[in-house]
Amino acid sequence: MKSEILRLLKENDAYISGQQLCEHFHVSRTAVWKVIEQLKKEGYQIEAVRNKGYRLIDSPDVMSRAEIESLMNTTWAGKKVVYYDETDSTNNQAKAYGEKGEAHGTLFVADMQAAGKGRRGRVWVSPAGSSIYMTILLHPDVLPTKAPQLTLVMAMAVAEGIRKVTGLETKIKWPNDIIVHGRKVCGILTEMSTEIDYINYVVIGVGINVNQETFPEEIRDTATSLKIETGSSVRRSVLIATIMECFEQFYEVFMETEDLSGLQDRYNAMLVNLGREVRVLEPGNEYEAHALGINRTGELIVRTVDGQEKEIYAGEVSVRGVYGYV
Numbered sequence: 001m002k003s004e005i006l007r008l009l010k011e012n013d014a015y016i017s018g019q020q021l022c023e024h025f026h027v028s029r030t031a032v033w034k035v036i037e038q039l040k041k042e043g044y045q046i047e048a049v050r051n052k053g054y055r056l057i058d059s060p061d062v063m064s065r066a067e068i069e070s071l072m073n074t075t076w077a078g079k080k081v082v083y084y085d086e087t088d089s090t091n092n093q094a095k096a097y098g099e100k101g102e103a104h105g106t107l108f109v110a111d112m113q114a115a116g117k118g119r120r121g122r123v124w125v126s127p128a129g130s131s132i133y134m135t136i137l138l139h140p141d142v143l144p145t146k147a148p149q150l151t152l153v154m155a156m157a158v159a160e161g162i163r164k165v166t167g168l169e170t171k172i173k174w175p176n177d178i179i180v181h182g183r184k185v186c187g188i189l190t191e192m193s194t195e196i197d198y199i200n201y202v203v204i205g206v207g208i209n210v211n212q213e214t215f216p217e218e219i220r221d222t223a224t225s226l227k228i229e230t231g232s233s234v235r236r237s238v239l240i241a242t243i244m245e246c247f248e249q250f251y252e253v254f255m256e257t258e259d260l261s262g263l264q265d266r267y268n269a270m271l272v273n274l275g276r277e278v279r280v281l282e283p284g285n286e287y288e289a290h291a292l293g294i295n296r297t298g299e300l301i302v303r304t305v306d307g308q309e310k311e312i313y314a315g316e317v318s319v320r321g322v323y324g325y326v
């Protein structure tokens with residue numbers, strides 16, 4: 001009921017009377033009043049005027065299940081939210097729920113992670129109050145070999161969502177870092193459980209630097225936040241809901257062909273490496289090449305100095321700009 005009351009308050013600029021809310025939810029006036037008091041405690045500014053009702057004046061950067069669900073305009077992606085003020089890692093939570101058969105599309109969100117995980121076994125430092133840490137649980141009916149492509153689908157959704165909410169020009173560093181003005185604002189970590197020919201579940205974890213004002217010395221040159229780039233705070237729940245909307249749309253396109261055919265041009269248009277010289281870092285082998293864009297299965301096509309075209313598979317390989325991070 002809390003998410004629904006919030007949604008009604010957000011959709012109405014005018015007052016909604018207590019009576020209307022009681023009738024809508026078939027509950028007492030006291031029950032409605034209690035929910036309004038809870039919302040105020042969480043930081044919402046709600047005006048209550050006798051004989052008129054309730055009106056939402058301001059929603060700060062509140063993170064809660066009710067807030068996120070009240071903003072969600074999707075059919076399945078993030079329709080159900082499991083929210084934690086603090087957890088070890090939203091990927092771990094999503095996997096534990098996945099083992100128990102939790103539904104496709106459930107979204108796990110935390111304000112803080114005590115054991116946030118990055119790619120290649122790195123730590124994803126996850127303090128409270130300023131970032132997005134979220135993981136979507138999926139049961140895609142495709143072969144396990146296709147699942148890594150979903151990481152690129154999520155990268156597109158994050159890039160598009162950030163652009164919609166902030167107006168910033170977002171780029172993707174292959175395969176799935178989101179870049180604003182040459183620095184990283186988001187990383188994505190996909191994990192899965194599969195049989196030989198069957199996916200039990202896939203979890204796609206997204207960490208976005210939203211309202212940080214500074215970064216530790218060692219990553220200051222390569223990391224940034226949306227607040228640093230726009231000069232103003234961004235409401236995390238709004239961004240989460242917008243990304244889920246984009247993800248749902250892109251996912252449906254992906255499932256039509258079970259590959260990136262329908263998304264490839266759009267992905268390449270966002271690719272920061274496109275047409276640039278990159279340094280390809282394969283285990284035990286490094287070389288420079290010219291990036292030509294992704295193919296329909298998400299590999300990066302590069303032209304090496306001797307004119308050969310190669311397809312690089314993301315698993316073990318990464319690319320850097322020849323003159324720096326991008």
Ligand code: BTN
Pocket residue numbers: 088089090091092113115116117118119120122124132133134135186187188189205206207208
């Ligand atoms: C990277 O190394 O670039 C990927 C970082 C992924 C971090 C996110 S935060 C939410 C989810 N939970 C985790 O423990 N990791 C991912």
